[in-house]
Amino acid sequence: MFRAAAREHPCETGGILLGVYVDGQPWVTAAVEISSVDRGRRHYKLPGGTTQAAVRNARKSDRRLGYLGDWHSHPSDVGPSSTDLMSLALISVKHPQKPNPTLVVVRATAAGHSLDAHRVVVVTPRKCEVTLAGDLPPPDPPSPQVRPR
Secondary structure (H helix, E strand, C coil), X not given: CHHHHHHHCCCCCEEEEEEEEECCEEEEEEEEECCCCCECCCCECCCCCHHHHHHHXXXXXXXXXXXXXXXXXXXXXXXXXXXXXXXXXXXXXXXXXXXXXXXXXXXXXXXXXXXXXXXXXXXXXXXXXXXXXXXXXXXXXXXXXXXXX
16 A cells, blocks of 8 residues: 555555454455546545445455455645545445445655554444564465265
8 A cells, every 4th residue: 555655655545454353353364456537635435346346346356355455545734524424324225235345545654654443343434553473374275175975
């Protein structure tokens, strides 16, 4: 996310967050950048229909991965806008099968880049802490299928 934000500065860029839930908390293992023609210095819009394709592609390498939320950059030291937070809340209302979606805003600061993370809790976006947890353990090998005799 930091490299993408720096590369696209002064315009915004973004994409989706992939990973798993562990004890009800999101464990982001990948941030996929998705190109958009609807972007500029003050906005980025995820193109329709790109999320599912990105999730399917990620599941080719690890079937456990799923959509956790969205991310985008801000070319200045500004956290999520009210529009960003409203969009996050709408994801949880429009797609109730995606519990507590997460939004990460990568802000440009004088010292580099910083992350602002928010997560929907009971339909309200709330600021959350980012903890570096490392990679997921390798997936269990598939169980051998036993054929009845």
